[in-house]
Amino acid sequence: MIRVSITSVFVDDQAKALAFYTEKLGFTKKTDQPAGEFRWLTVVSPADPDGVELLLEPDAHPAARPFKEALVADGIPFTQFTVDDVHAEVERLKGLGVEFTQEATDLGPVVTAVLDDTCGNLIQLAALKE
Amino acid sequence: MDADAELFKAIGDATRRTILDELTEKDGQTLFEICSRLTMKHGLGSSRQAISQHLAVLEQAGLVRTRRQGRYKFHHLDTSPLRSIVERWPIDREAPNP
Numbered sequence A: 001m002i003r004v005s006i007t008s009v010f011v012d013d014q015a016k017a018l019a020f021y022t023e024k025l026g027f028t029k030k031t032d033q034p035a036g037e038f039r040w041l042t043v044v045s046p047a048d049p050d051g052v053e054l055l056l057e058p059d060a061h062p063a064a065r066p067f068k069e070a071l072v073a074d075g076i077p078f079t080q081f082t083v084d085d086v087h088a089e090v091e092r093l094k095g096l097g098v099e100f101t102q103e104a105t106d107l108g109p110v111v112t113a114v115l116d117d118t119c120g121n122l123i124q125l126a127a128l129k130e
Numbered sequence B: 001m002d003a004d005a006e007l008f009k010a011i012g013d014a015t016r017r018t019i020l021d022e023l024t025e026k027d028g029q030t031l032f033e034i035c036s037r038l039t040m041k042h043g044l045g046s047s048r049q050a051i052s053q054h055l056a057v058l059e060q061a062g063l064v065r066t067r068r069q070g071r072y073k074f075h076h077l078d079t080s081p082l083r084s085i086v087e088r089w090p091i092d093r094e095a096p097n098p
Helices: A013-024 A064-073 A086-095 B003-011 B013-023 B031-042 B047-060 B080-088
Strands: A006-011 A028-035 A040-043 A052-059 A079-082 A100-106 A108-118 A121-128 B064-069 B072-077
Touching: A006 A064, A013 A052, A028 A086, A052 B080, A064 B072, A086 A100, A086 A108, A086 A121, A086 B047, A100 B031, A108 B031, B003 B013, B003 B047, B003 B080, B013 B031, B013 B047, B013 B064, B013 B072, B031 B047, B031 B072, B047 B064
Parallel strands: A006 A052, A079 A121
Antiparallel strands: A028 A040, A040 A052, A100 A108, A108 A121, B064 B072
8 A cells, every 4th residue: 555654844954853853843863874875864753753754855967956945035935844833833843943934824724834944845734724 | 007906806716815814814925835724724725826817916016015035925915005995085983874
C-alpha cells in the first residue's frame, strides 16, 4: 500500500535549519547521513517518532529560491504543521524570538498562524477545532 | 479616472467591502491571510489573482496601503479617503424629524 513517510522543506542552510526545527519548533533529529555535498537530514515529531519524517532539503537548485521568494512575498506558507493550541504555540515561539507574518487567527473551523522558519520559508501552524 | 470615481468604484463591490471589513478587524495582513479570511470566514471562492486585483483597486483609491517589511508585504487600511464623502454631504448631528 502506498503511504507518505517523508515530506520535504527546501532550506537554504541545513545546519541552520536543523537548529531551528529542533531548538525552536521542537522536532527531534531522526536521520543524518552524508549525501554528496549535502546531508540526508530528517526530523520527526517527538509525539510520533516513527511517523512522517520531514526532510530538510537543500534549495540549491536554481528554480528553488525564486519559487520560495515569490511565495514568501505573498505571505504563502507552502508547509504546515499541526499543533494542539495555536495561541499557546505562538506565544511560546515568540518567546524564543520566532517571527510571525500572521498572528493566531480564528478562521471558523480552524485556527492558524504563519511563521518564518529563517531558512526561506513561511510555515503555517494549524489546529482544527473540536 | 478622478479620485471620486475611483473611491466609489472601490467601495461599490461586495468582495472589496469584505476585504475592508477584515482589515478593520486586523490591520496589516499578507495577501495569504486576506485570502484565507475571505475563503474560510466568508466562503468566497475568488482566486488569489482576483483578490490581488481587488487590492490593487482599493490601493488605487487610497483605501489600502502596502508596506514592505523585509521579504514580506503587508496590506494596511486607510479610511481617510472616506472623509471626502461626509465633507461633501455632511451628516446632521440630529436625526431628521419623521
